[in-house]
Amino acid sequence: MARSGIFEIKGIGDGLLVTVKSGAEWQAVHTALRNHFSERAAFFKGARVALDLGTMPLSAKELEALRADLERLGIELWAVEAESPKTVKAARALGLATRVPRPEPGKTKPRRAAQPLGEEAILVRGALRSGMRVEFAGHVVVLGNVHAGAEVVAGGNIIVWGRLRGLAHAGAWGNREAVVCALELSPTQLRIADVIAAPPAEQAAPQPEIASLKGNQVVAEPWDSSP
Amino acid sequence: MGKVLTITSGKGGVGKTTTTANIGAALAGLGKKVVCIDADIGLRNLDLVLGLENRIVYDLVDVVEGRCRLRQAMIRDKRLPELYLIPAAQTRDKTAVSPSDMVEICDELRREFDWVLIDSPAGIERGFRNAIAPADEVVVVTNPEVSSVRDADRIIGLIEAEEKGPARLIINRLDPRMVRSGDMLSVEDVVELLAIELLGVIPEDESIVINTNRGMPVVLNPKSKAGQAFHNIARRLLGEKVPFMPIEEESGGLRKLLGRWLRGG
Numbered sequence: 248m249a250r251s252g253i254f255e256i257k258g259i260g261d262g263l264l265v266t267v268k269s270g271a272e273w274q275a276v277h278t279a280l281r282n283h284f285s286e287r288a289a290f291f292k293g294a295r296v297a298l299d300l301g302t303m304p305l306s307a308k309e310l311e312a313l314r315a316d317l318e319r320l321g322i323e324l325w326a327v328e329a330e331s332p333k334t335v336k337a338a339r340a341l342g343l344a345t346r347v348p349r350p351e352p353g354k355t356k357p358r359r360a361a362q363p364l365g366e367e368a369i370l371v372r373g374a375l376r377s378g379m380r381v382e383f384a385g386h387v388v389v390l391g392n393v394h395a396g397a398e399v400v401a402g403g404n405i406i407v408w409g410r411l412r413g414l415a416h417a418g419a420w421g422n423r424e425a426v427v428c429a430l431e432l433s434p435t436q437l438r439i440a441d442v443i444a445a446p447p448a449e450q451a452a453p454q455p456e457i458a459s460l461k462g463n464q465v466v467a468e469p470w471d472s473s474p
Numbered sequence: 475m476g477k478v479l480t481i482t483s484g485k486g487g488v489g490k491t492t493t494t495a496n497i498g499a500a501l502a503g504l505g506k507k508v509v510c511i512d513a514d515i516g517l518r519n520l521d522l523v524l525g526l527e528n529r530i531v532y533d534l535v536d537v538v539e540g541r542c543r544l545r546q547a548m549i550r551d552k553r554l555p556e557l558y559l560i561p562a563a564q565t566r567d568k569t570a571v572s573p574s575d576m577v578e579i580c581d582e583l584r585r586e587f588d589w590v591l592i593d594s595p596a597g598i599e600r601g602f603r604n605a606i607a608p609a610d611e612v613v614v615v616t617n618p619e620v621s622s623v624r625d626a627d628r629i630i631g632l633i634e635a636e637e638k639g640p641a642r643l644i645i646n647r648l649d650p651r652m653v654r655s656g657d658m659l660s661v662e663d664v665v666e667l668l669a670i671e672l673l674g675v676i677p678e679d680e681s682i683v684i685n686t687n688r689g690m691p692v693v694l695n696p697k698s699k700a701g702q703a704f705h706n707i708a709r710r711l712l713g714e715k716v717p718f719m720p721i722e723e724e725s726g727g728l729r730k731l732l733g734r735w736l737r738g739g
Contacts, residue, residue: 307635315573340635342598374669376631377624394627
């Protein structure tokens with residue numbers, strides 16, 4: 248295991264895992280990583296590296312810059328694990344994996360799944376386009392459209408202030424009370440807990456709807472504002 | 475300082491190369507100094523569409539690897555003296571060029587040309603990243619057809635993530651007859667699905683095939699409707715307000731088709 252002030256490197260089954268200390272400043276991390284690897288370039292050449300960024304919010308541009316630097320050293324950045332939705336979105340946009348399998352047994356459970364479902368939520372602004380994926384242990388609120396080919400996965404509820412045309416999975420870790428609602432509910436596929444539903448082919452004029460589990464069926468009903 | 479415009483699509487075969495060649499020729503015809511770069515290393519085509527294949531001596535990879543100067547790799551078009559091509563290498567692959575190489579080359583070209591057009595390869599991997607890295611503006615080409623619209627949506631997301639957006643849209647190969655019968659997505663449908671600004675619509679036109687096979691961009695054919703549409707796109711790129719050509723559309727069967735797509739995946 249190698250240590251520096253702001254990151255930690257250890258070997259995992261599938262290459263190296265770099266864990267960035269929380270609170271570190273990205274520019275400093277980037278420079279330190281580049282130096283660390285280039286000083287030992289011959290040793291690290293051909294390595295596969297995964298990054299655990301914790302809560303640090305990064306743009307695709309910043310990730311891409313690091314990937315390019317590592318690429319020049321013959322090192323492949325293949326995965327980025329993060330708790331910041333911005334970073335996860337950026338990593339996915341760059342085609343990077345966002346989950347790193349850990350070797351030690353007992354530690355392999357996905358961290359987020361193990362968390363109790365709280366009332367935490369994230370807000371996603373703007374359209375989610377094909378190929379984008381948002382995953383969160385709490386609720387997910389999207390202020391914009393979810394296009395066909397995009398995926399939203401939430402431990403709790405999913406609320407789309409816009410058209411939902413992609414895939415939505417609410418209660419993804421088993422919460423059967425979870426709901427999905429959207430101004431226009433026309434998903435490619437809808438999942439609540441372990442139930443998977445494909446919406447009916449014919450649909451009336453779009454209107455705000457809320458989908459929930461009734462027994463083992465996903466049922467969508469028009470949004471009724473009266474109590 | 476010139477502008478770098480990247481033409482991309484996600485899906486292959488939707489008309490990126492034809493679009494690049496024609497916008498390039500149209501801009502050159504409007505008196506601009508234009509260079510087109512074929513970034514599709516290993517599958518070069520732009521030279522064929524422009525009818526310049528037999529004049530290639532050096533290519534983009536030769537420039538990157540220092541075997542020639544940038545100037546030496548530029549081929550000047552015979553018909554339009556302000557139009558140049560930098561061809562791709564046919565015997566190498568996308569990894570022969572990096573995004574930073576492309577930025578460097580375009581920074582040099584920008585000083586001399588009004589427009590630098592980059593013909594992106596299909597896909598979302600290295601070749602796409604090379605093509606997008608130096609872009610000031612991005613145009614996404616799609617056909618009015620569900621799979622190419624889906625791929626265009628993915629590409630638009632990647633362009634946003636690279637902070638190169640907002641991209642503008644060209645709908646290529648629109649067949650008004652099929653739109654009318656409800657068998658093809660209309661312009662409105664595609665714009666609604668992708669939610670980006672429309673730059674132009676190219677009607678289906680057999681003169682494209684004929685001209686492409688002859689290595690002559692269709693904008694050079696004054697009778698072609700598609701040529702006119704490309705010409706209008708070039709003018710819009712220069713900031714002119716050009717009304718869209720009338721294309722008959724709207725129908726009843728359309729909702730059905732759209733619905734089928736939304737649910738069918």
